[in-house]
Amino acid sequence: MVALLKDNNDVGKYxxxxxxxxxxDEDEGxxxxxxxxxxxxxxxxLKFRWTNQVLKLFVDLLxxxxxxxxxxxxxHYEKHLEMRWESQPQSGSYNLTFDLLTEDEDQFSISxxxxxxxxxxxxxxxxxxxxxxxxx
Numbered sequence: 454m455v456a457l458l459k460d461n462n463d464v465g466k467y468x469x470x471x472x473x474x475x476x477x478d479e480d481e482g483x484x485x486x487x488x489x490x491x492x493x494x495x496x497x498x499l500k501f502r503w504t505n506q507v508l509k510l511f512v513d514l515l516x517x518x519x520x521x522x523x524x525x526x527x528x529h530y531e532k533h534l535e536m537r538w539e540s541q542p543q544s545g546s547y548n549l550t551f552d553l554l555t556e557d558e559d560q561f562s563i564s565x566x567x568x569x570x571x572x573x574x575x576x577x578x579x580x581x582x583x584x585x586x587x588x589x
């Protein structure tokens with residue numbers, strides 16, 4: 454199962470996130486896979502680990518998007534993935550840019566509505582609750 458966020462303007466452009474595992478201990482974390490697609494082809498694939506603290510903050514941001522205190526950027530002490538956003542008032546959408554903090558320093562942008570972001574947060578939360586508790 455994956456949480457899917459599709460671009461409003463480009464049918465084959467989307468982000469999917471899945472869990473390898475989610476350790477439910479609040480002091481532990483999760484291993485995730487983020488795949489970024491262009492024209493329905495995998496453009497960037499990233500496996501990464503986040504602590505449950507960072508994961509919870511990210512899911513809460515998505516479910517309540519936008520949260521003013523973040524001032525357009527979700528940045529944290531973990532490596533691997535950050536998210537920035539800008540409002541597009543003419544279309545009523547948001548341009549999300551995901552910065553992959555890896556050796557290649559890739560970026561992926563997607564245009565989506567606030568409702569899509571909320572739904573993505575809910576889907577990610579559901580995946581987290583149903584994810585395996587270990588990599589085995």
